[in-house]
Amino acid sequence: MQLGLIGYPLTHSFSPNYFSEKFLRENLVGYTYKTFPIPDISLFPELLHKHPKLSGLNVTIPYKEQIIPYLDEVHKTAMDIGAVNTITINQDGITKGYNTDVIGFLVPIKKHIGQIRSALVLGTGGASKAVVYALHNNGIHVQIVSRTPTDKHILSYDDLEELGAFDLIVNCTPIGMYPNETNYPQIPYDKLNSKQTLYDLVYNPAETVFLREGNKHGCKTINGYPMLVAQARASWDIWINNKH
Secondary structure (H helix, E strand, O other): OEEEEEEOOOOOOHHHHHHHHHHHHOOOOOOEEEEEEOOOHHHHHHHHHHOOOEEEEEEOOOOOOOOHHHOOEEOHHHHHHOOOOEEEEOOOOOEEEEOOHHHHHHHHHHHHHHHOOEEEEEOOOHHHHHHHHHHHHOOOEEEEEEOOOOOOOEEEHHHOOOOOOOOEEEEOOOOOOOOOOOOOOOOOHHHOOOOOEEEEOOOOOOOOHHHHHHHHOOOEEEOOHHHHHHHHHHHHHHHHHOOO
């Protein structure tokens, strides 16, 4: 089975190592996982043409939303979210998109999800859409923040003065990710308190500046690694069960 990852750039990605180690550990002969850094989503059909034996793909920044018009089918949940991170390709070349980020995101917080009443979500990209969907499905009030708000319900960082009303603050942007690990979202960190949880979808470095500031103020902190593992497992389940 040939699997892979599309995105751009793909200088340091979690999935190739995860799946390569899985294939070795579980003695899965004939399975491969490769990266396909395509500089424009319009090259997706050409990629499929060049690699006709592909059975599945993961999708990462910046194509989780852009990929949808290029797919033959999209699972209802992924369509409702407006973002795809997993694709199946059947023997006839029919592609179908799924979203496993929702499953992945909830794993580290599922034990205390009932204690979260409100959340602040940083960013409006594909990952953010999955996070907002997951939070709304659990009855949590969500406020979204963006550097370039396109909706009156989305705040700009300049409008963000208080953080105390939010039990959970989630960084869904790539700000602070390697190799730009000195960067961080521009929120008023001095307004944090020890009752809050900071959750960064970035996994490299393990402790971003965003999380470090949370730790300084006694917050519970979660990095993106547990989510990555959980969404990868969910992608694998879709591929091997051929849920098409």
